[in-house]
Amino acid sequence: MRPVAWILGAAVLVAAAGAIAQEGGKTPSPDDVLTGEVRISLSSDYARLRVNGEEWEEHAFSDNGKTLVVHSVKRTEEQKIMLTALPSDLAPVELTIRPEDWKLVAVARNEKVWRVERKVVFQKKTAGDAKPSPAPAPATPKQ
Numbered sequence: 001m002r003p004v005a006w007i008l009g010a011a012v013l014v015a016a017a018g019a020i021a022q023e024g025g026k027t028p029s030p031d032d033v034l035t036g037e038v039r040i041s042l043s044s045d046y047a048r049l050r051v052n053g054e055e056w057e058e059h060a061f062s063d064n065g066k067t068l069v070v071h072s073v074k075r076t077e078e079q080k081i082m083l084t085a086l087p088s089d090l091a092p093v094e095l096t097i098r099p100e101d102w103k104l105v106a107v108a109r110n111e112k113v114w115r116v117e118r119k120v121v122f123q124k125k126t127a128g129d130a131k132p133s134p135a136p137a138p139a140t141p142k143q
Contacts, residue, residue, distance in 0.1 A: 040081075
């Protein structure tokens with residue numbers, strides 16, 4: 001291979017790599033990111049999670065189960081989050097996350113994430129929340 005051809009080939013490779021790096025290096029604006037995370041402080045540990053009535057796999061617990069981080073939640077639509085505490089004597093809690101609730105939060109020097117933070121206190125179930133007891137059997141008439 002001639003030295004001139006080698007230099008031209010190397011120049012083409014460097015130019016192509018520079019173009020790829022510029023396209024990939026474009027920082028998305030905050031409005032381009034459509035998902036975020038919901039951080040929920042819990043009064044009971046390891047609550048069961050449902051988002052819009054469905055099981056949600058993308059979540060993690062920290063602080064011995066007292067903090068729940070729900071990942072990849074669509075921030076452009078209203079979301080219903082249902083939390084059910086493991087002790088059966090506590091009533092479930094439903095949260096509504098609206099698009100205007102999201103805030104852009106810095107997590108590192110040059111990194112930001114859309115986040116909603118909430119606190120949940122589970123209440124004891126009341127008599128109205130408990131399952132109805134079976135109706136008593138009808139009394140047989142005495143003869």
